[in-house]
Structure formats: structure tokens, C-alpha cells
Amino acid sequence: MKEIFVRLDRCMGCRSCQMACATEHSAAKTLFGAVAETPRPRYRLYVERGDGRNVPLTCRHCDPAPCLEACIAGAISRDDRGMVVHHEDRCVGCWTCLMVCPYGVIGRKQEQRIAVKCDRCPDRDVPACVSACPTKALVFSEAEEFTARTRKVQAGVVAGAVVE
Amino acid sequence: MERTIDQAGKVVLRAAERDGIGTVWDRFEQQTPQCGFGEMGVCCRNCMQGPCRIDPFGEGASRGTCGATADTIVARNLARSIAAGTAAHAGHAKHLAHALLKWAEGKAPDYPVKDGAKLQSLAAKLGIDTDNKSTQELARAVAQAALADFSEKETPVAWAAVNVTQGRLEKFLKYGVIPTGIDAAISEVMHRTHYGVDADPINLLLGGVKCALADFAGCHMGTDLADVLFGTPQPVVSRANLGVLKQDAVNIALHGHNPVLSDVIAQMASEMNEEAVRAGASQGLNLVGICCTGNEVLSRHGIPSATHSVSQELALLTGAVDAMVVDYQCIMPSLGNLAECLHTRLITTMPIAKIPGAVHLEFKEETARKTAKEIVRLGIESYKNRGSKSVNIPPYEETSIAGFSTEAIVGALALLNKDDPLALLIDHIVNGNIQGVCLFAGCNNVRVTQDLNFVTMAKELARQNVLLLATGCGAGAFARHGLLTSAATNEYAGFGLKLVLTALGEAAGLGGPLPLVLHMGSCVDNSRAADVAVAVANKLGVDLDKLPVVASAPEATTEKAISIGTWAVAAGLPTHVGVVPPVIGSPAVTKVLTEDIRDFFGGYFIVDTDPVSSAAKLMEAIQARRKGLGL
Secondary structure, eight states, X not given: OEXXXXXXXXXXXXXXXXXXXXXXXXXXXXXXXXXXXXXXXXOOOEEEEETTEEEEEOOOOOSSOHHHHHOTTSOEEEOTTSOEEEOGGGOOOOOHHHHHOTTOOOEEEXXXXXXXXXXXXXXXXXXXXXXXXXXXXXXEEEHHHHHHHHHHHHHHHHHHHOOO | OOSBSOHHHHHHHHHHHHTTOOOHHHHXXXXXXXXXXXXXXXXXXXXXXXXXXOOTTSSSOSBOTTXXXXXXXXXXXXXXXXXXXXXXXXXXXXXXXXXXXXXXXXXXXXXXXXXXXXXXXXXXXXXXXXXXXXXXXXXXXXXXXXXXXXXXXXXXXXXXXXXXXXXXXXHHHHTTOOXXXXXXXXXXXXXXXXXXXXXXXXXXXXXXXXXXXXXXXXXXXXXHHHHHHHXXXXXXXXXXXXXXXXXXXXXXXXXXXXXXXXXXXXXXHHHXXXXXXXXXXXXXXXXXXXXXXXXXXXXXXXXXXXXXXXXXXXXXXXXXXXXXXXXXXXXXXXXXXXXXXXXXXXXXXXXXXXXXXXXXXXXXXXXXXXXXXXXXXXXXXXXXXXXXXXXXXXXXXXXXEEOOOHHHHHXXXXXXXXXXXXXXXXXXXXXXXXXXXXXXXXXXXXXXXXXXHHHHHHHHHHHTTEEEEEEHHHHHHHHHTTOSSHHHHHHHOOHHHHHHHHHHHHHTTOSSOOOSEEEEESGGGHHHHHHHHHHHHHHXXXXXXXXXXEEEETTOOSHHHHHHHHHHHHTTOEEEESSOOTTTTOHHHHHIIIIIHHHHHSOEEEEOSOXXXXXXXXXXXXXXXXXXXXX
């Protein structure tokens, strides 16, 4: 199953992922249309700065997922893609999910008492945030693919360190 | 999205794709998705505490580090764009003023005044005493008046003040937007947008308008002085599109903006033809134009236009261009790289515009013809290097009638009403044969399928009897699609418009109607369209914001287009832009530009990316103006 991975040395902090996320979750699906909508579409990932690095924080769709376990209203479930998704119609706005999320990536709809989280873009092959990333800091791939790439780079480093 | 609707462009793009050569369209794809903050104008880089971005979704930062809101940032950025556009036109005009002064002082013999009558009338308009003055003396006085318009002085910029209606001038004075120096206005925008100066969005926008009026002055001066030095254009029949390149000729493309260089090359073309033939080019020397330099030499020498704007690389990709000579503005840096891959010599000529991959042959007015000759020789040398390499010249070219200066339009009207030419135009507007006038200007933009907006809108408006004028790369778009012809009038003009254009065309001996779109020149020549509007307004005794005159830059790209658009609005025109300018991040600024500014100047921006609904909105604006006049 493909996941969103972050190449931590790549993020420039431009927040294009956030813009694309909010746009994808708008009715207009265009940036200029999205910003004019009420309620304003929300983005569901956050670029934060920690320890001198820019880090895009995305929902990890954990299993077991603390938010899913904690939701008192049954508004969070796991869909057939294995993604942890939130159902607005059942949300009561108790913010329990938001409190238990270890990444802090559950937000709220500003105009309503409703939580909002990543749905991994069900209408797209590649999530909007990944497509929008200008430096390819966000990667949508199988876990094995991602680590294989890291290993390959690391192998070069190790090989280069060998003294003939 | 289709890249272009131009057949010639499609042929070359297919070949480029086959050969794996990237163009502006490929690079744009690599740039997308582009930064949304930049697209919305809410990114500020004016100090080193930035860049700061305002979150348009209202979740993140609502103020920059210094406290600037989205409104302040958007207004500051827009004002800076206007200043950049103004600087470009100012540089163009100043260059011409220097050439004229050098000739008057005997330092540049290759620039004799060609239109003495225009020099006389220009001097008179500027209040310069013309009695008993030789052409040299008059040229010196006009050039000095021009150069004086750049620095700050006690009085308004002359070229802005004398070229508008009295009503406009009073409005500009009332709102404090009349510039007192062109360079001073640019400098003032840079000052007030510096860290911690002007934060009031309305005040910043008025600063932008003031600078845009300096841009109007620069444009007008550019047109006036080019006419004085090289002649005022008169209708001329030529050809347009990549098919004007010739397999067995030395093809030299003149690209950029200013006629100071290109006109001299055009003047020498016949002298150098023999040399080209001797080098083996049986069809001799073939000069072609690109962008507004192309429009300048088309209007004055009938030199055909190869292409414009976004498709400039395609001219080189035909493999048939032996040299491309450039001055400044709208010359893509990618041309240097392309020239290195082909046999083409890219020749830069201006000290302020050098491009990696180009040969630099500095052009000075003092030795104009000599340098022009060297440039053409480089082209001939380069032709020899072309050897047997295959060329791919798409077999597409259209007839293109250009050269409709204000003087030429008035001249055409005078053929039917010698004593009162403008009355004829006004009568037809009053009786509804002509519903209104639309000026198409501006560039192509890689975001828009090339030419689609221009062509669609022109056909829509012509059908509804709107008289169409065009300048710059917009005129080029119409040329490529055969809309600068009598045939286009017969095919697309509404009944009334056809009637008028036919009467005028026949009186002019064209044997058919005037073209559907009247090509008024390069992008600085938007001032010509303003002159027509001012003359009509003065005759009617109303101000510009009452006339059924609108403007459109449906595929705009450059900062120059932003400054021109702003002065068009300040002149009172409903002004359409077919791409979304970077202002949407401030709903307040967007509202000012599209609505509230109307209370100040009568003009306003219409932003719409759909050509059909854009045409409908312009038509609506024309109808509202007609109603206002009781028509």
C-alpha cells in the first residue's frame, strides 16, 4: 500500500502542499475559487519548523489509530483502502480525536464544530499535497520503495568510505 | 490544454517534441503547480525578515512579520509591478530621446528626422516655440523636453498632461496622481513600498496609478519620437506567421522592442541583399520581425512578422533563422541556449541586455549603420554555417495589413469626410453601425492556449459591430489568424461594422473593406489608440469615461501589460484581463480594482479567463456607456 513519506532534507517550507490540500477539499477545486468559498476549505497537513528543519506533518493513518479509538461518536472509521477517514455528519465536535492525535494533524472547520483530517484524497491517484510539492519532499510510494531509495544512497556513502 | 491554435506553431511544436527539445510550454509544465502564495500576490520579499506569506485560508498567519496585511502586501506588490512596467517603457522612450538629441547635435548622422510635420506638431503641443527654428533646433528642443520629463520638476510630466482630455487632467490633479517626473514616479513607488513606508492599500494603489500615468507618458513619448525619427506609419500590406521565413534566404529575425536599432537594419536591407546572394542565398536577405520590434518594422517598412511573444522560440526551431538580433524586453533567456544548439547566431546589442549563449555586438547611435552592417554580415556568415542542415518552415502565412497610426486612421476617415473626419466615426457610433470600440493589447501567456482568447473575443465583438483596434503581440495574434485582412471583415464583421469598413476601404482604394482589426503598432503604441479616444471625446465634449470604448489584454504576461492596463483604467476604460493577476489574495484590493476604482476614474478592471463571457462583459460595458450617452 502506498503511503505519503517525507524526505526531511528537502522541504523548503513553501506550504504549497497546504494550499493544494485546501484546494482539493474545496467545491471549486481551483485555488482562486477555493479562497472565495464559505465555509472556507481547510488544509489537512501542516508544515512546521522543528529543530532547524521544515517538516510537513501529515496524518500517518495509524493502525491502531488513536483518533479512531477515541472518537465517541463513531465519526472516524477505516475505509476499504485502509485509510482513517472522518465522517462530518456524525462528528459532534468533542475534539477528543484532536487531543489524542500524536502528530497534531487533526484540525477543525472554522465555521462549524466539526473536526477535519486527511482523507488521503480518495478522488486522486496521487494525493494533492504530493503532486504540489516543488522539491519532491513529499513522496507517495510503497514503504519498501522509499527505504530502498534511502539504502541505495546510504550504500554509496558506505562504499565511498572504504579505504582501498 | 492545447498549447496553441496556430497551425504553424503546432507543426514546429510537434517536431520539437519528436526531437526532445523543450520550449516555454514544457518549462511551464515543470513549474506547475506554482506557488499559490505568489499566484495570489500575498508573498512579500521586500525585506530580509521575509519572505512572509499570508494564509488565504485564514488558518495561518494573517500578517507579515512587520505587520503588513494581505491588503498591504498585494497593493505593494502591484505597485512594484507597475513601476517595473513603467521603467521598461521609460527606458524605451529615453533611448529614442537620446537618439534624437544626438542627431540634433550632429553626433548621430544616421538618425535624420523623417517626419518633420510630426516634429512640428509635437513641438507645438508641448508649447515649444516653433517659429524660425530649423529641424535640428526643433529636434533638440523636443528631445530636451522629453529628457526633462524623466526627472522630478515643479510641473506635471508634459507627455501625460498634454495627451489627455481636460476632464482627465482635472481628475488626476484632484486625486494627486499626476506625476511630475517619469523616473521620479518609479522611484517614488520603490520608496513607498520599501520596508515600513506606505501601508494603506488605497494610498498605495493611487501611487500605482500615478506611476501608471508616468507609463502612459513614456509610451506616448516612445510613439511620438519613433514617428519623428522613422516616419509615422501608413497602411501597409505584408505577411505574417512562420511561413514568411525562406529556405534559400539569409533569414534575420529582428526581436525586441525599440526601432532605434531595428529601423536602421531595415533601412539597409536592400544594400545588403547582394552580399547575401553572393553568399549562396538565392533569395537574398530576408528580414522578419518578432514581437514589437517586428511591429515597428512592419508598420514602417512592411517587413513581415514571423511570430510574437510566447512562440518566439519556435522561429529558431524552424532551423531557418540564421541570426536573431535583439535589443530588450520580452526576449526569453532560453533563446541563448537554443541558439547554441542550432546554427543560429543570437546577437545581443544593448549594454543592459546580455544573454548567455549570445554574441554581443554593442550598438551605438553614433555608428548605427556601421554596426547594423556588421550585424547583417554575422547573419550572412551564419547562413553559410547552416549548410545542408534541414529546415522545417511550416507552410503557413497570412496577409496582414498594418500601419494604422492615429494619423492613418484619421486620413482614412478624411477620404469620406475631408472637413471633419472624426464626425464620420462619431456619426456611425451614434447611428449604431459601430456600437463601440475595443482595443486589444498585450502579450500571449503560456497559461492560455496561444491566440485562443484573442481570436474568440475578436470574432464575438466584431459580430456585434464593435470596431477593433490592436497593438503589440495581440495584433500579432490577429495577423497569424488572418484577421488583419479585408476577407476577415467580410467573414466576421456584423452588418453595420462591415458597412463602415467597406466604405472606408473602398475610398482608400483597397478594393474591399478595411481589415477586421486595425493594427496600430507595437505595445508602446497603445498611446495611438488613446489619442483616437481623446480626439473623439474632445469633439463630443465629454470625458473619456463616457465613451463606449473598452480595452482588453486577454493573454497578458508582462509587468508592462500591468502598467498599461492601469493607465487604461485611469483613462476611464473598462479594461479586461484574461489571466488572473496576482491580487486575489486581498479581496479588498480586488474589489477596489474591479469596482470601487470606478468612483475615482470611471474605468475598472474586468477579470475573466473565459473569452466568450469576457466578450459579453465588454459588450455589456459598451451598451451601458451608450445608454449613458443617450444612444
